Amino acid sequence: MTQRSLHARHRAPRLALLAAAGLLAVGSATAATLTLNETGSSLLYPLFNLWVPAYTKANPEVQINTASTGSGTGIAQSIEGLVQFGASDAYLSDAQMKKNPEMLNIPVAISSQMVNYNVPGLNNVHLKLSGAVLAGMYDGRVRYWDAPALKQLNPGVALPHHLIVTVHRTDGSGDTFMFSQFLSFTDKTWEQKVGYGTSVNWPAVQGAIGANGNPGMVSAVRSTPYSVAYIGVSFQNQTQKDGLGEAMLQNRAGNFVMINKKTVPAAAAAMVPKTPKDERISMIYAPGAESYPIINYEYVMVKATQPNAATAAQIRKFLSWAVSTEGGNSLVFLKQVNFLPLPASARALTLQQINQIH
Structure with missing residues (x-):
């Protein structure tokens, strides 16, 4: 027996033991694979699920797991360090930032929110709703679809005398954050009693x-006649497929507008220049004749300090790709979820924040 075959004979059992113990990597790519985890916003979830396969195909050294758990969970788990990316439609409050100064609120796109309803015979009519009337619907001051406040906004529409069924999120939700901000900014009673x-x-x-996540909201409205709900725009294709009504909302200028190629960019144009360095800003109820009143940055919450340099580098690389117009901010991705790319000034601020990750 040659020296080489003798050496191979002794090595084979050891390799088998290592393989059985899961200590032997199969291929260099497997050995180098780093796993990153994302959880949170159900509004941002469809976009992450478009991004991840495209990104990991080009970057096989990283695996990214995604989960739709609601913005509240995304915020909490990113703060706790349980995930690398906490997806959220809401930025951290001053109080949260004071407790967690290491957290970065990183915008990756601009989204908006619809108000949808299921009123038999009227789902093909874009009913006009204001923040104040919606606040009344959600706190019981406006109880029927033919209430005077609704008739006044919708003259000539045959509104039914039927109890309004409001649908709200039961999970911690950035969509709830956006919607309740709109109600607070437009109705003093709501601001003082609910916030x-x-x-x-x-x-x-x-x-x-109560419903869980945007999918739960869509399902609840679809199956409940005379209901009304707030739903993230990334589910617009589904609400239209289900034949749900979509409201025209009254903006700060007093005009009734819907989500389209003019109104969301108009609101963004009014608010993006006001974005502070840390990018925590409400863009709800923007000024402007054409501005849609419920838009926001979609955030990824990340700790500035990561456990090791390799993880920090992969997070920076992925997020930089996500906000690049040739990467995740390409219309190839954003059009599918009805989001807008970050304007150049916001992208510059976002990249400054990404570069703080170490």
């Missing part, structure tokens, strides 16, 4: 329904 947040104490209203 805004990723979770709020919803007023006890007869027939009100």
Whole structure:
């Protein structure tokens, strides 16, 4: 027996033991694979699920896991260090930042929110709704679809005398944050009694329904006649497929507008220049004749300090790709979820934040 074959004979059992113990990597790519985890916003989730396969195909050294758990969970788990990316439609409050100064609020796109309804015979009519009337619907001051406040906004529309069924999120939600901000900014009673947040104490209203995530909101409205709900724009294709009504919302200028190629960019143009260095800003109820009143940055919450240099480098690389117009901010991705890319000034601020990750 040659020296080489003798050496191979002794090495084979050891390799088998290592393989059985899971200590032997199969191929260099497997050995180098680093796993990153994302959880949070159900509004941002469809975009992450478009991004990840495209990115990891070109970057096989990294694996990215995604989960739709609501912005509240995304914020909490990113702060706790349980995930690398906490997806959120809401930025951290001053109080949260004071407790967690290491957190970065990194915008990756601009989104908006619809108000949808299921009113038999009227789902093909874009009913006009204001923040104040929606606040009344959600706290019980406006109880029927033919209430005077709704008739006044929709003259000539045959509104039914049927109890309004409001649908709200039960999970901690950036969509709730956006919607409750809109109600707070437009109605003093709501501002004083309920306020805004990723979770709020919803007023006890007869027939009100709670739902989990944007998919749950869509399902609840679809299956419940005379219901109304707030739903993220990344689910617009589904709401249209299901034949749900979509409201025209009254903006700060008093005009009734819908989400389209003019109104969301108009609101963004009014608010993006006001973005501070840390990019925590509400873009709800923007000024401007054409501005759509419920738009926001979609955030990824990340700790500035990571456990090691390799993880920090992969996070920086992925996020830089995500906000690049040749990468994740390409219309190839954003059009599918009805988002807008970051304007150049916001992208510059975002890249400054990304570069703080170490």
